[in-house]
Amino acid sequence: MCYAIPGKVLEVEDKAVTVSYFDEKRRARNDLYELIPGDYVYAQGGIVVQKISASEATEILKSWKELFFKLKEKDTRLASNPKDLRQIANSIRHKELGNSCCVHGIIEFSNHCTQRCLYCGLNSGKKAIKRYRMAPDEIIEAAYDNITGLGFKALVLQSGEDDWYDADKLVYIVNGIMKRSPALIILSIGERDENLYKKLYDAGSRGVLLRFETSNESLYSEFKPGRDLKGRISLIEKLRDTGYLVMTGFQVGLPGQTQDDILKDIELTASLGTEMFSFGPFIPHPDTPLAGHNASESLDLAIDTIARARIMKPDAKILVTTALETLDKEEGLKKGLMAGGNSLMINVTPAKLRRFYDIYPGRASIDMEVKDQVDKVLRLLKDIGRAPTDLGL
Numbered sequence: 001m002c003y004a005i006p007g008k009v010l011e012v013e014d015k016a017v018t019v020s021y022f023d024e025k026r027r028a029r030n031d032l033y034e035l036i037p038g039d040y041v042y043a044q045g046g047i048v049v050q051k052i053s054a055s056e057a058t059e060i061l062k063s064w065k066e067l068f069f070k071l072k073e074k075d076t077r078l079a080s081n082p083k084d085l086r087q088i089a090n091s092i093r094h095k096e097l098g099n100s101c102c103v104h105g106i107i108e109f110s111n112h113c114t115q116r117c118l119y120c121g122l123n124s125g126k127k128a129i130k131r132y133r134m135a136p137d138e139i140i141e142a143a144y145d146n147i148t149g150l151g152f153k154a155l156v157l158q159s160g161e162d163d164w165y166d167a168d169k170l171v172y173i174v175n176g177i178m179k180r181s182p183a184l185i186i187l188s189i190g191e192r193d194e195n196l197y198k199k200l201y202d203a204g205s206r207g208v209l210l211r212f213e214t215s216n217e218s219l220y221s222e223f224k225p226g227r228d229l230k231g232r233i234s235l236i237e238k239l240r241d242t243g244y245l246v247m248t249g250f251q252v253g254l255p256g257q258t259q260d261d262i263l264k265d266i267e268l269t270a271s272l273g274t275e276m277f278s279f280g281p282f283i284p285h286p287d288t289p290l291a292g293h294n295a296s297e298s299l300d301l302a303i304d305t306i307a308r309a310r311i312m313k314p315d316a317k318i319l320v321t322t323a324l325e326t327l328d329k330e331e332g333l334k335k336g337l338m339a340g341g342n343s344l345m346i347n348v349t350p351a352k353l354r355r356f357y358d359i360y361p362g363r364a365s366i367d368m369e370v371k372d373q374v375d376k377v378l379r380l381l382k383d384i385g386r387a388p389t390d391l392g393l
């Protein structure tokens with residue numbers, strides 16, 4: 001199974017390439033490979049992440065061709081005659097970006113965390129939780145299985161803020177993955193040093209997932225003791241300027257967060273100039289200070305947030321988070337995708353560890369085999385006319 005359609009390079013202009021997918025032209029950035037017109041590549045999030053042989057590409061393109069056009073037709077049908085906020089957002093997504101939906105894998109490689117975020121079940125004050133760390137070689141091996149074995153072209157490496165993984169270890173991991181099974185590596189390791197991030201860029205990672213959590217400074221300081229919003233924003237901007245594809249956003253439905261805050265959150269997300277957004281409903285964890293909060297409106301608020309962000313930033317990639325699925329197991333992902341979302345994640349953390357990554361309770365899909373999760377996502381995407389692939393920009 002594959003989660004990307006290979007594109008044929010038409011033009012190369014320094015670091016910008018034009019790639020064609022069944023005669024649709026897209027742009028992508030390339031600084032990892034020597035390319036000439038006629039080469040075949042995979043691009044993820046607008047970045048060339050793999051070069052493949054013409055014979056392999058032709059095989060894969062053959063298997064896609066018919067399905068690709070059928071899915072498009074279905075998506076066009078479902079996106080026509082929009083009537084409400086979510087449908088309008090969906091029709092904008094359709095018009096601006098077509099029917100491609102990136103499917104990323106996520107490996108939660110450590111649940112150790114030095115921070116004490118009030119909303120998070122991994123906060124360092126929580127003693128009862130069983131902590132784990134995957135060894136660097138174990139992470140490289142898991143990445144290989146998912147990229148080469150299962151066809152993922154983008155992989156999020158997520159952990160708490162865990163200094164045990166110093167620059168040497170993290171560079172070793174990124175290098176090891178890029179040598180064995182190149183892909184878009186997206187780091188989600190928290191507020192680490194800017195120079196560390198630079199080293200990891202040089203090692204070949206090209207994405208960072210770092211939410212600012214809330215744009216309300218006083219809520220931020222309250223929920224993240226010892227940290228301030230300005231520092232976080234400044235790091236996000238620096239990472240963007242380094243060349244990282246940055247995925248940012250916030251939690252929706254936090255205690256004390258108003259509708260006005262949420263609009264400001266969306267504005268901040270759009271103004272940071274990053275390419276990808278991630279908004280998730282806040283889900284109270286029973287063992288945290290925010291346990292008693294009533295979050296019954298989080299789900300709808302989060303879906304409307306996706307829609308508003310899509311309207312504000314028509315060409316963004318917007319992730320539909322697992323937290324939506326957690327709150328609505330049957331329809332959460334679909335609702336997000338039908339309200340402007342166009343990106344998903346599948347949890348590929350080794351099964352024995354998944355339940356210990358306890359950021360919030362009842363996480364969806366933690367007991368499912370990766371293959372079953374993939375099948376479920378592919379069924380959903382087919383049902384709504386989306387192609388499980390990323391065509392670049």
Ligand code: 5AD
Nearest residue numbers: 119120211281282283284285359360
């Ligand atoms: N509910 C929803 N999302 C949460 N996160 C942490 N705790 C919770 C919670 N209780 C999110 C944060 C973080 C991401 C990895 O998980 O937004 O950035």
